[in-house]
Amino acid sequence: MVDLLSHHLYSSPRVYIRELMQNAVDAITARRLLDPAAPAAVEIRVGDRLTVTDSGVGLTEDEVHRFLATIGRSSKRDADGLIEARSEFVGQFGIGLLACFVVADEITVVTRSARDPEAPAVQWHGYADGRYAIRTLPAGAGIEPGTTVTLVPRPGAEEWFGAARLAELARHYGRLLRYPVTLTGSDGIPVPISDTPAVWDRPQASPRARREALDAHCRELFEFEPLDVIDLDIPLVGLRGVAYVLPTSAPPSRKAGHRVHLKGMLVSDQAAELLPDWAFFVRCVVDSDGLRPTASREALYEDESLAAVREALGTRLRDWLAGLAASDPALLGRFLSAHHLAVKALARYDDELLRALLPWLPFETTDGSVTLDEFSRSHPTILVTQTVEEFRQVSSIAAAAGLGVVNGGYAYDRDLVRRLPDLRPGTSVLDLDPDTVTAHLDSVDPAVELAAARFLALARKVVDGYGCDVALRSFHPVTVPALLIDNREARHERRRAEQEAASDGLWADILGALRSAAPRAQLVLNHQCPLVRRVAAIADTHLAETAVEGLYGQALLLSRRPLRPSEHAQLNRAFLGLLEHATHDSGQGTEDER
Numbered sequence: 280m281v282d283l284l285s286h287h288l289y290s291s292p293r294v295y296i297r298e299l300m301q302n303a304v305d306a307i308t309a310r311r312l313l314d315p316a317a318p319a320a321v322e323i324r325v326g327d328r329l330t331v332t333d334s335g336v337g338l339t340e341d342e343v344h345r346f347l348a349t350i351g352r353s354s355k356r357d358a359d360g361l362i363e364a365r366s367e368f369v370g371q372f373g374i375g376l377l378a379c380f381v382v383a384d385e386i387t388v389v390t391r392s393a394r395d396p397e398a399p400a401v402q403w404h405g406y407a408d409g410r411y412a413i414r415t416l417p418a419g420a421g422i423e424p425g426t427t428v429t430l431v432p433r434p435g436a437e438e439w440f441g442a443a444r445l446a447e448l449a450r451h452y453g454r455l456l457r458y459p460v461t462l463t464g465s466d467g468i469p470v471p472i473s474d475t476p477a478v479w480d481r482p483q484a485s486p487r488a489r490r491e492a493l494d495a496h497c498r499e500l501f502e503f504e505p506l507d508v509i510d511l512d513i514p515l516v517g518l519r520g521v522a523y524v525l526p527t528s529a530p531p532s533r534k535a536g537h538r539v540h541l542k543g544m545l546v547s548d549q550a551a552e553l554l555p556d557w558a559f560f561v562r563c564v565v566d567s568d569g570l571r572p573t574a575s576r577e578a579l580y581e582d583e584s585l586a587a588v589r590e591a592l593g594t595r596l597r598d599w600l601a602g603l604a605a606s607d608p609a610l611l612g613r614f615l616s617a618h619h620l621a622v623k624a625l626a627r628y629d630d631e632l633l634r635a636l637l638p639w640l641p642f643e644t645t646d647g648s649v650t651l652d653e654f655s656r657s658h659p660t661i662l663v664t665q666t667v668e669e670f671r672q673v674s675s676i677a678a679a680a681g682l683g684v685v686n687g688g689y690a691y692d693r694d695l696v697r698r699l700p701d702l703r704p705g706t707s708v709l710d711l712d713p714d715t716v717t718a719h720l721d722s723v724d725p726a727v728e729l730a731a732a733r734f735l736a737l738a739r740k741v742v743d744g745y746g747c748d749v750a751l752r753s754f755h756p757v758t759v760p761a762l763l764i765d766n767r768e769a770r771h772e773r774r775r776a777e778q779e780a781a782s783d784g785l786w787a788d789i790l791g792a793l794r795s796a797a798p799r800a801q802l803v804l805n806h807q808c809p810l811v812r813r814v815a816a817i818a819d820t821h822l823a824e825t826a827v828e829g830l831y832g833q834a835l836l837l838s839r840r841p842l843r844p845s846e847h848a849q850l851n852r853a854f855l856g857l858l859e860h861a862t863h864d865s866g867q868g869t870e871d872e873r
C-alpha cells in the first residue's frame with residue numbers, strides 16, 4: 280500500500296513538500312477552531328535534514344495510532360469517515376503523508392496535542408516498509424503543542440532537499456496559504472513563503488496601482504502583458520481571482536493552463552476545465568474554498584460545483600465583453616483585433632452576445648473590412664459567398680455594380696451573417712450565385728454586338744478548349760478588361776472532364792456517363808474597357824487569338840483561384856506570344872537580327 284500510494288499516485292516527488300505544508304496548515308486550522316487566538320506559524324528548516332514545524336492542533340498518542348499510523352484514516356472527515364470531508368481542511372483522504380516516502384525511507388513526527396493539555400508529547404517513527412514505532416516523550420521535554428515532521432533524504436533524492444529548490448517549490452504550491460509559512464536555510468534567516476492576501480485582494484493606493492500590481496503578477500506567472508484584467512468572484516463556492524486577457528490570439532487547440540488554488544494550496548497550474556472551451560482568450564488564477572481536488576491533488580474533481588463554476592465564469596466573461604462594448608470601445612477594438620475568431624465562435628450560439636457585439640465585429644465585404652451593422656445600413660440585401668475564392672472573383676465587379684457582398688468563406692462568418700435578419704429586421708441575406716453578378720453586367724448595344732461578332736467567334740474558339748464561353752458586356756470598373764465567372768458546378772464539370780481525359784477503359788466510360796450539362800465558366804469581356812475595344816479590332820488573326828489568351832489568363836489571375844498545370848501552361852504561352860509579337864512589331868529587330 281505504501282509503495283503503491285507513494286510512488287504511483289503523484290506525478291513528481293516534489294509534491295511531498297506540498298503535503299507537509301498542507302498538513303501543517305490544516306492542523307493550525309483545527310487548533311484555531313478550538314481557540315481563535317492560537318498561534319499560527321509554519322516553519323520549514325533545511326540542512327542535512329528537513330523539518331516542518333507547525334503550531335497546530337497536534338495529536339495525542341491515541342490519535343497517532345488512529346490517524347498517522349493507519350493508511351486512509353483522516354481526522355479531517357466527520358466521525359464515521361464516510362460523509363463529506365469537512366470543508367475547513369485541504370486534506371481528506373488520509374494518504375498525503377505517504378508522499379514523503381517517495382523521497383525518504385523514514386518519517387519522524389514529534390507531536391503534542393493542544394486539545395488535551397495533560398497529554399504528553401509523542402514521537403512516531405514510520406518506515407517505508409510499513410513498520411512504525413511510537414514512544415511517549417518525558418513531560419519535561421519542553422515541547423509546545425504542535426507538530427514537527429522530520430525527513431532525511433534517501434540516497435539519490437537529495438536534489439529535492441536543496442534550500443533554493445525547496446523555497447521555489449514551497450512558493451509554487453504555498454504562496455496563497457492563509458497562515459504565515461517561512462523557510463530557513465543554513466544561513467539561519469527565515470524567508471517568507473506565503474504571500475497573502477492574494478494580489479487581487481491586496482489594498483492598493485489607487486486603481487492604477489492595483490492594475491500595475493496585477494500586470495506584474497501576470498507577467499511573472501504567465502509571461503505576458505495583459506490586455507485587461509477581469510475580477511472573478513463567486514461567493515457560493517468561495518472563489519476569488521482574476522482572468523488575464525491575452526494580448527494576442529491563442530490557437531484554440533492549445534489548452535489554456537489556469538492556476539487553481541484550493542484553500543490557498545495550488546492544485547493545478549494546467550486546469551483547462553475551469554472555463555468553457557470558447558474562453559481561450561484568458562488565463563485565470565483563482566483560489567476557492569468550495570471546489571474539490573482529486574486524491575493526487577493535481578486536478579479538480581469533476582462534480583456539479585465545478586460545472587456550476589465553469590458556467591458562472593463563462594457568464595462573467597460574456598458580461599465583461601458586453602460591458603466593454605458600452606464602456607471602452609477602443610479597448611474592445613484592440614481585443615477584437617486579436618480575438619475576433621474566439622468571439623465569433625461564441626456569438627454563433629449566443630444571441631445576446633451577438634446582439635451586443637454585432638456593431639463591433641469586423642467582416643470582409645465589398646466595402647472593405649466593416650462591421651455587419653454598418654454594412655447592413657447601406658445594403659439591405661446582403662449577398663454572402665460560400666468561399667473566399669468566390670468572393671475574390673466577384674468582389675470588384677459586385678462593388679462597382681453596387682451589390683453588397685460579404686465574404687462567407689472564413690470560419691464562422693457565413694453562419695453569423697445568416698443570423699443577421701433575426702437581429703436587424705428589414706435586412707435579408709441571400710447566398711451569392713454568380714448569375715446574380717452576371718445580371719448586373721449591362722448588355723451591349725445590338726449594333727456593337729454585331730460589329731464584334733467575328734472577334735467573339737474567334738474568342739469562343741480560343742477559350743472553348745478551357746471549357747469556357749465568351750460574352751460581351753458593359754460594366755464598371757473600366758480598368759477590368761475581362762471577368763471569369765465560374766461557379767461550383769462548372770468547376771466540378773471541368774474536373775470531371777479532365778479526369779475522363781486522363782483515364783481510360785471502364786473508368787473513362789463511367790466518368791463520361793456522368794457528363795452533365797452544367798453551366799460552363801464564362802469569360803465576360805468588358806466593352807467599356809478601351810483595351811478590349813482595341814483587341815476586338817485587331818485584323819491579324821494570330822495576334823487576336825494570342826490577345827484573347829492573354830485576356831483569359833489575366834481574368835484567371837484576377838479570380839485568384841489556384842491555377843491548374845494546364846492553366847499555368849496557357850498563361851506562359853499567352854505571355855510569350857505577346858512578348859514575341861511586341862518585339863517583332865517594334866520594327867527594330869534585335870541586335871542579332873541586325
Ligand SMILES: Nc1ncnc2c1ncn2[C@@H]1O[C@H](COP(=O)(O)OP(=O)(O)OP(=O)(O)O)[C@@H](O)[C@H]1O
Nearest residue numbers: 302303306346353354370371372373374375376426
Ligand atoms: N502536522 C500535523 N499535525 C497534526 N496532525 C497531522 C499532521 N500531519 C498529519 N496529521 C494527521 O495524520 C492524518 C493523516 O495525514 P495525511 O496527510 O496522510 O492525510 P490527510 O491530510 O488527512 O488527507 P490527504 O490524504 O487528503 O492529505 C491527518 O488526518 C491528521 O490527523
